[in-house]
Amino acid sequence: MFKVRKDLSVNRIATALEPLGSVEVARTRNAKTQYFDTFDWRLFDAGFSVCAGLGIEGSEIHLLDNTNCTTLATISGQLATGFASDFPNSKMRNNIERVIDMRRLLPRLTIFSQRVLFTVRDKEGKGIFGAVLEKSRAQRPKGGRTIALGTFLTLKPVKGYAKAGARAHGMLENDVALTLLDKPLQFDAFEALDIKPGDYSSKLKLQLDPAMTMLDAVRTVHLTLLETMERNEIGTAENIDPEFLHDFRVAIRRTRSALSQLDKGVLSSALITKAKRDFQWISQKTNQMRDLDVYLIDFPSLQAPLPDPYKGYLQPFRNYLEVRNQKESKRVAAMVTGERYRNIRF
Incomplete structure (x- = not known):
């Protein structure tokens, strides 16, 4: 994911991609993504995130690696109870269950986005590259004011069309100022909303001064x-x-x-x-x-x-x-x- 100028237009991106093929621009869609963790932030401490939302791809749940900003696994559906039993038997469930044990995943953050999907097709009409432009705002799980996070561009290379993906990346980099995010977007949202992951632990943490009475x-x-x-x-x-x-x-x-x-x-x-x-x-x-x-x-x-x-x-x-x-x-x-x-x- 790249951060781009907040005034970057849809037309500017479409024009930059035109040398690659026919560019289709879908209508703007609103998306809502919720990030979940246990009360004691077990996923965060282990370097993971779980998010769920209804967006361009439909209703999905993602397991994310916070260390390298990658998606480890995705399943269709929604969280029903927040317990590991919500997930079908799979490596994804095993990884989550190993970390959260009997704890319930609770909403920690909501990100609202306005998304535009770009699809580039070759002369035969095959999709060879995709991109998503989104303007995002963050909100605490219980509601309240939203805070602007910025405008972001996600490149979606198509399997089997690596050269087209590399060309598209180069075209956009030349025409649009792309700033690669060095940490997951939700981290910026936590900071903007003054949410402090890891602010609770069941371990007793005392700060006692030898000079105390x-x-x-x-x-x-x-x-x-x-x-x-x-x-x-x-x-x-x-x-x-x-x-x-x-x-x-x-x-x-x-x-x-x-x-x-x-x-x-x-x-x-x-x-x-x-x-x-x-x-x-x-x-x-x-x-x-x-x-x-x-x-x-x-x-x-x-x-x-x-x-x-x-x-x-x-x-x-x-x-x-x-x-x-x-x-x-x-x-x-x-x-x-x-x-x-x-x-x-x-």
């Missing part, structure tokens, strides 16, 4: 754990995927450990006693749902040893687990949004 250090630990809890509250309440509750409970467990091991002599005994009781209550309220999540995550391994004709006999058990999970999810959501939870302070 013990009180300041304890405060830093608890505020860091509180932020993890708060960032996972919505995902836990909405049961988006099991890792939200898992990370939420890990923060609770670490908080309880800090209350027992770090806070003595720093915080008052009465405050520690109350906080221990409150966080034990949260842990107990979420035990059942976490157990059910684990059963559902491990269900394929429970089913795997059975001969194929008997695997279906476990399906009623899975249905039971799913119904129980939905009920527990509602209880946990009520807890997270309830008055007692909201009034916990120490």
Whole structure:
């Protein structure tokens, strides 16, 4: 993909390509492309992107390599749930599942484009080269204002017509100022929208200064754990995927450990006693749902040893687990949004 002047006209490109053959210019079409990643940016950290959209090629899902700006795989269709199970059994699914595991892919960015498709045909009417001109704007997944990213030209060589592709590239380079993008377009969009990939990790990241007082250090630990809890509250309440509750409970467990091991002599005994009781209550309220999540995550391994004709006999058990999970999810959501939870302070 190349960045070009924002005022580059369709006619200018068509004229530049005319020496190659007959140039067909399709009408302008609007396209919407959504980029997906897990809450903790697992694809980004692994150097991949997944995008889906309805454009000139129809409804497609792409797996992209962010390192060299290439498309690794493409399938037709749309993301239904965001889990790896949305993808047909294939190398593409294996690559995605290996990275995201049980996490759900969530919308991270939307790019809107106005696209014009160029097709160059030889004297026999065969398509020998293609190009797409698009003006793009970016938007956060929940909406709001859009930000212009620029105008871009994508060259689409046709298999078996490498010489025509090379000639077309040279013609456009001579007539149109082409600036090769050195990073994926979505990276520019993230920057324009102040979206910071990798801004959340389940790993505990603390910045403690040796010069800190013990009180300041304890405060830093608890505020860091509180932020993890708060960032996972919505995902836990909405049961988006099991890792939200898992990370939420890990923060609770670490908080309880800090209350027992770090806070003595720093915080008052009465405050520690109350906080221990409150966080034990949260842990107990979420035990059942976490157990059910684990059963559902491990269900394929429970089913795997059975001969194929008997695997279906476990399906009623899975249905039971799913119904129980939905009920527990509602209880946990009520807890997270309830008055007692909201009034916990120490």
